[in-house]
Amino acid sequence: MTLSPPAANPLSAADHLSSVDALIEGLGSVGYIASRRIATALYMGVKLQKPILVEGSAGVGKTELALSTAALLGLPLIRMQCYEGLDESKALYEWKYGKQLLYTQILKDRMGSALADAPDMDAAMVRLHGMGDLFFSEPFLEPRPLMKALREDNGCVLLVDEVDKSDEAFEAFLLEVLSAYQVSVPELGVIVAKTPPLVFLTSNNVRDLGDALKRRCLHLHIPLPEAALEERIVASRVPGVEAKLTHDLVAFVQTLRTMDLRKSPSISETVDWARALVLLHADSLSPDLVRDTLNVILKYEQDITAVEPQVVELLHRR
Amino acid sequence: MQHTLEQFFRALRAADVRVSPAEAIDASRAAMVTGYADRVLFKDAMCATLAKSADEVDAFDSVFETFFSRDAVSLNPPSAEPQGEPSQDDLDQTASSPLAQAVLTGDATAVQQSMEDAAARAGVADIRLSTQRSRLTRRMLEEMGLEEIERIIANARRMPDGKGEALANRLDAARRNLFTEAQAYVARQHDLYAAGSAQELREERLIRKQLNADGGVDPVDYQLMAALVKKMAKRLAAKYSRRRRAAQKGHLDVRKTLRKSMAHEGIPFEIEWKVKKVDKPSIVAICDVSKSVAAAAQFLLTFLYSLNEVVDRMDAFAFSGRLISVNAILDDNGVEGAILKVLQQIGFQQTDYGRSLQDFSEQHLDRLDRRTTVIFLGDGRSNFADPRLDLMKQIHDRSRAVIWLNPEPESYWAQGDSVMHRYARFCHVAKQCGTLEQLERIIDDVLRSYVPH
Numbered sequence: 001m002t003l004s005p006p007a008a009n010p011l012s013a014a015d016h017l018s019s020v021d022a023l024i025e026g027l028g029s030v031g032y033i034a035s036r037r038i039a040t041a042l043y044m045g046v047k048l049q050k051p052i053l054v055e056g057s058a059g060v061g062k063t064e065l066a067l068s069t070a071a072l073l074g075l076p077l078i079r080m081q082c083y084e085g086l087d088e089s090k091a092l093y094e095w096k097y098g099k100q101l102l103y104t105q106i107l108k109d110r111m112g113s114a115l116a117d118a119p120d121m122d123a124a125m126v127r128l129h130g131m132g133d134l135f136f137s138e139p140f141l142e143p144r145p146l147m148k149a150l151r152e153d154n155g156c157v158l159l160v161d162e163v164d165k166s167d168e169a170f171e172a173f174l175l176e177v178l179s180a181y182q183v184s185v186p187e188l189g190v191i192v193a194k195t196p197p198l199v200f201l202t203s204n205n206v207r208d209l210g211d212a213l214k215r216r217c218l219h220l221h222i223p224l225p226e227a228a229l230e231e232r233i234v235a236s237r238v239p240g241v242e243a244k245l246t247h248d249l250v251a252f253v254q255t256l257r258t259m260d261l262r263k264s265p266s267i268s269e270t271v272d273w274a275r276a277l278v279l280l281h282a283d284s285l286s287p288d289l290v291r292d293t294l295n296v297i298l299k300y301e302q303d304i305t306a307v308e309p310q311v312v313e314l315l316h317r318r
Numbered sequence: 319m320q321h322t323l324e325q326f327f328r329a330l331r332a333a334d335v336r337v338s339p340a341e342a343i344d345a346s347r348a349a350m351v352t353g354y355a356d357r358v359l360f361k362d363a364m365c366a367t368l369a370k371s372a373d374e375v376d377a378f379d380s381v382f383e384t385f386f387s388r389d390a391v392s393l394n395p396p397s398a399e400p401q402g403e404p405s406q407d408d409l410d411q412t413a414s415s416p417l418a419q420a421v422l423t424g425d426a427t428a429v430q431q432s433m434e435d436a437a438a439r440a441g442v443a444d445i446r447l448s449t450q451r452s453r454l455t456r457r458m459l460e461e462m463g464l465e466e467i468e469r470i471i472a473n474a475r476r477m478p479d480g481k482g483e484a485l486a487n488r489l490d491a492a493r494r495n496l497f498t499e500a501q502a503y504v505a506r507q508h509d510l511y512a513a514g515s516a517q518e519l520r521e522e523r524l525i526r527k528q529l530n531a532d533g534g535v536d537p538v539d540y541q542l543m544a545a546l547v548k549k550m551a552k553r554l555a556a557k558y559s560r561r562r563r564a565a566q567k568g569h570l571d572v573r574k575t576l577r578k579s580m581a582h583e584g585i586p587f588e589i590e591w592k593v594k595k596v597d598k599p600s601i602v603a604i605c606d607v608s609k610s611v612a613a614a615a616q617f618l619l620t621f622l623y624s625l626n627e628v629v630d631r632m633d634a635f636a637f638s639g640r641l642i643s644v645n646a647i648l649d650d651n652g653v654e655g656a657i658l659k660v661l662q663q664i665g666f667q668q669t670d671y672g673r674s675l676q677d678f679s680e681q682h683l684d685r686l687d688r689r690t691t692v693i694f695l696g697d698g699r700s701n702f703a704d705p706r707l708d709l710m711k712q713i714h715d716r717s718r719a720v721i722w723l724n725p726e727p728e729s730y731w732a733q734g735d736s737v738m739h740r741y742a743r744f745c746h747v748a749k750q751c752g753t754l755e756q757l758e759r760i761i762d763d764v765l766r767s768y769v770p771h
Contacts, residue, residue, distance in 0.1 A: 040362035047351045104584045214370040
């Protein structure tokens with residue numbers, strides 16, 4: 001789950017974090033075109049050492065923001081995908097049960113000889129208590145993403161993806177990690193991060209998150225982008241695409257967003273579409289081409305059948 | 319500046335953006351990092367720390383713009399003729415009033431500052447009602463030292479040969495100008511701090527309004543009440559969706575098992591399983607749509623349909639003379655138009671409870687099981703027809719709970735053609751439900767009874 005740090009950036013992390021403008025530029029250099037609001041939220045998150053809760057519909061670049069930030073700052077990215085039923089044994093730590101069992105076996109075998117010369121029961125008990133108890137100790141601990149993130153001494157980017165899909169109990173459990181950057185393992189005590197990780201939480205609004213969680217985070221809502229911004233994003237993500245085609249396809253997608261569709265195309269769909277058109281060596285949008293590739297931007301049969309007859313009209317409306 | 323931030327938080331709270339003390343502290347820290355020089359940076363930073371949902375971001379944007387818009391005070395009314403520098407003579411005459419001098423020399427910043435100070439002293443920010451506006455404007459002007467200016471004007475007019483006439487006219491124009499400025503300032507403060515409270519007052523009244531009152535619900539209030547019902551439903555949904563548990567049976571809980579095995583020499587003797595419960599209510603709503611109950615029925619349906627997040631399955635039936643399923647009508651028309659459609663189909667018949675119960679038990683009885691809560695909504699007035707208590711008993715026996723909501727107060731239940739007291743015997747709960755407030759409370763109870771204790 002840990003990705004190796006990418007090639008070192010010529011500028012140091014501190015340079016990128018000196019101002020919001022530097023941050024926008026830095027993110028641009030790793031291929032993420034950020035609006036001012038996004039960059040400001042990230043800037044505040046770093047300065048105030050607060051987790052950032054990123055909301056927005058699917059495919060607007062929530063996860064991508066975390067990936068790009070990790071690339072920009074040269075930090076390892078630790079990613080945790082949330083789902084229903086995720087619990088602390090999968091998110092935080094687990095004991096290595098097999099080894100623990102072996103350990104008890106060894107203990108049992110050695111116990112006889114160690115306690116053989118004890119004169120009576122009381123003395124044996126005293127000696128037993130005197131022995132180090134390793135059963136619950138760090139060597140038997142199997143760290144999971146959250147624990148790993150806290151143990152990265154040079155800091156890291158922790159991405160808690162789709163936190164709204166996890167249970168409410170897990171959300172409550174996240175609170176300690178997010179507010180104090182520490183976790184308590186009942187058997188061992190509290191483990192505190194040397195360098196607090198930069199935390200991103202993403203949410204698709206499957207359910208409303210609790211106020212306690214929201215309170216601890218900075219909030220960033222990423223809306224669908226304006227045409228100009230989207231053109232820049234497409235240009236940066238799909239190198240081979242021509243400016244004219246970019247303009248046309250973004251304008252077409254923007255018109256689609258004004259229609260009443262079950263799932264409006266978001267940025268990732270636009271980018272995929274641009275890639276597909278480049279692969280098809282298209283240099284302009286023709287009605288037939290659009291009809292053939294509609295399934296790249298629209299993900300529901302009803303949407304496709306609704307849009308298909310209007311393609312010519314939509315292409316001309318701009 | 320801290321004071322200004324505090325005022326800003328207050329304005330946000332008035333606009334339904336929840337700002338907790340912890341968030342206020344965060345915002346103050348953020349302000350220290352950003353400084354106040356870059357307006358966009360400051361705004362985005364405040365937005366990230368204070369607004370915690372898309373709705374709140376919208377509210378935040380508008381409050382921020384209103385709060386931090388200080389239109390520069392325009393000193394010269396457009397009609398005024400061009401004015402030269404004030405003569406030394408004029409300045410001497412107005413020496414007693416710094417405000418008058420500021421107006422004459424065109425020092426907008428000083429006027430602005432004096433206005434802000436006066437507003438703080440007059441307590442303009444504490445405004446609650448729109449009727450307080452004129453009084454507060456007056457107080458504010460007094461605090462600014464308007465009386466002094468008026469005195470100077472009067473003195474100038476009394477001077478011989480009309481020597482002071484020009485000065486008096488200029489000050490008079492400035493005075494009128496200040497008055498409109500102060501008025502606008504107070505109006506803006508009212509928008510910031512009090513616009514929400516008036517709305518709250520109105521909503522509070524509507525929550526307690528009897529739904530079956532004479533003439534029914536005022537169409538003017540209707541929109542607001544429908545919005546209110548949705549808000550209530552959202553609140554309940556948020557409350558109970560958080561308690562929902564996912565089913566996860568059959569997974570071995572290794573940790574617990576190992577713990578238990580300690581007592582048996584490490585042999586996993588007692589196996590522990592992870593168990594979670596899914597418990598979403600399934601609801602059958604049966605609504606009387608005769609005239610006296612129609613409004614209540616609409617709000618009940620709106621309420622239940624806004625709860626789809628926490629309700630597993632929801633079926634609605636409407637009856638008057640006969641009973642029909644209204645699921646399809648609700649899906650096609652939305653709750654708003656549905657009642658009208660239903661009335662076109664079965665309305666204007668004499669209400670017949672027995673006949674409707676028979677329709678239900680013949681066609682839809684299989685819908686009821688041990689997990690179903692049945693909510694009846696009706697006045698229990700059967701027009702002296704057979705109430706068919708045997709069918710009511712059958713419904714009672716098959717379902718988890720039967721709840722009867724009656725818009726009439728309990729004292730009417732046995733009077734006239736009401737058979738409510740007889741039906742009540744087969745209900746787990748029979749309650750009066752005449753207002754939105756009562757409706758919310760009862761549905762809260764329904765949902766709560768599904769939460770595993």
